[in-house]
Amino acid sequence: MRVAIIGTGLIGTSLGLALQEVHEVDEVVGYDRDTDRLTAALHRGGITVAALSATQAVVDADLVVLAVPAPAIAPVADEVAGALRAGAIVTDVASVKTAAVSTLQQALPDDVWLVGGHPMAGSHETGPEHASGELFVGATYLLTPTTHTDPQAYRTLHRLVAGIGARPMAVDPGDHDRLVAVISHLPQLAATTLMNLAADQAQRQHAGLLLLAAGGFRDATRVAASNPQLWLDICAENRAAIVTVLDDYAAQLAQLRATIAAADEERLRTVLMQAQQARRRLPRKAVGGGALVELLLPIPDRPGVLAEVTTSVGAVGVNIEDFSIDHAAEGGRGALRLIIAGAGAAATAAAALKERSYEVRERQL
């Protein structure tokens, strides 16, 4: 398998390093419009060949990873569209998916398979020199299948993502953007606001204020040091979901303010204890556990079934370890085999699928 990576920053180069360890990957061709970054990726070993252009990189590639910033996705896709081979799989790594997936769907030819992706891994460092093949180990790697997604292309990408040690999870692009607004974009904007508030008050009221910053403040504001351009792009692409979640946050804060102002100790205790318990239960890494269970689903042969099944399983917090699609000889119906780790997780997934009227058979492997 020949992989092309366009954009050899931290994520692109780390993916290149990780994919080279996967048995079925033979070659990783890279391209970056910044020659220094491309050379650094080659030196770091993240790519095996440096191409002279994005177009040259994608020729004959089986998998094309667009690891460029969100605003560059449209121009790069337009540029390479004509050079992609029929049957190539294209994925991206953008942190906001509705816009990226729809841009790519429009730009790419019909004989190329698109599966949007978003690895939930990163670093405060940027650039290929900080790349690591271990970056994705244990991280959730979101894939956004839609009704247009080819099941075999999805399966290939799912297998590669699992192969680099990440935990693939399927999610609808729109759901994705609402989820990351809560778990990634809101924490960033809350940290930015907290930092600015403290800095303002230090300047206006008490220059010693920031000398009092202990571990709690440092933790709560750490991401405020992130790259402003990245967050400008994210706010532009995920505006609606971010505004909604800021409203939810403001409403909860207003409730908390009222609870404290009213000295409602019982209510405040509940709020503090709920958060304490939720924080303690926060999963460390998305690791699977337990014996493998197979779920077998007879499925109708219509578009969108794969996206519906995989995102329904993701929505109940269950990872799919592997899956295969059997097509019945007579056509019209096939079967989907999902492999889930752990009897509890398999039962949760089966229940979610049955609720959507799928017939599900479980089998311990």
Place this chain on the structure above:
Amino acid sequence: MRVAIIGTGLIGTSLGLALQEVHEVDEVVGYDRDTDRLTAALHRGGITVAALSATQAVVDADLVVLAVPAPAIAPVADEVAGALRAGAIVTDVASVKTAAVSTLQQALPDDVWLVGGHPMAGSHETGPEHASGELFVGATYLLTPTTHTDPQAYRTLHRLVAGIGARPMAVDPGDHDRLVAVISHLPQLAATTLMNLAADQAQRQHAGLLLLAAGGFRDATRVAASNPQLWLDICAENRAAIVTVLDDYAAQLAQLRATIAAADEERLRTVLMQAQQARRRLPRKAVGGGALVELLLPIPDRPGVLAEVTTSVGAVGVNIEDFSIDHAAEGGRGALRLIIAGAGAAATAAAALKERSYEVRERQL
């Protein structure tokens, strides 16, 4: 010098360990109403003698540290008041100071010297078994002198605090409570709200949500795991300042929400960049630097001068390394010598004092 520590949890035991390394301290007597905690503090070496009661512990003590939770300050102070020797110094470690200082002022006899304290150091761990004599090294240690504070008692405590490696900073009790509302209480309540919001949405909308929690979310919510009882006490004691700062935070968030909703990219860039710069400039530890400079101030012999001078210097973010008070033989006027590290810091401190009509002479040491 004989030190008594009432309350041998993490802070009390750590103070005991640290103070034993200070030359002038001969003995650290400890008491805790929880016998196991008292025994553990003795085993940990944080106290040299375990007393049978708080009253027994304070007899003949030169310094009494009340390292008990805020609600226990009043009963413990009432209990020991009659046993304190004349001239003893009493301090506490409560995270909210207006209430603690006024409680102590009422409870303690007139011949005992009160100086409120708040070490800005701690740990996620609690209990004497996690105590460390290094806990305060480089940490800001707030002292809250008032018009009632005896200058020599303040000087002794200042010297001991510097002796354990902390950076003493003077602040008015009311200012203290407004500052910690910003730098400590708001981050806690923001983290609690963020964690509850995400947990709610995980439960109601997408069970996979918390699997997406990467470093940013983990950092931003870390303190949400703190002890609820501690935060109930803090919210009760610092209610007014906390409500005010929650209002300030809500107002800044509402502005940010409007900026994003209006797609005002220039304004958003400014907000993100200000926070990035402020976070990067956040002082790592309050360490002094540069040559020592002496500031000499002739001072009127009236109560409150020491509190005014030291808190004015703290308010411009400057630490006082050491100080001494010279009383003129004829009475009526004396002189205060402040030692400041670094010419820039000394100039800042001198300017702040001149603005309050003090006459200040600087001298390089």
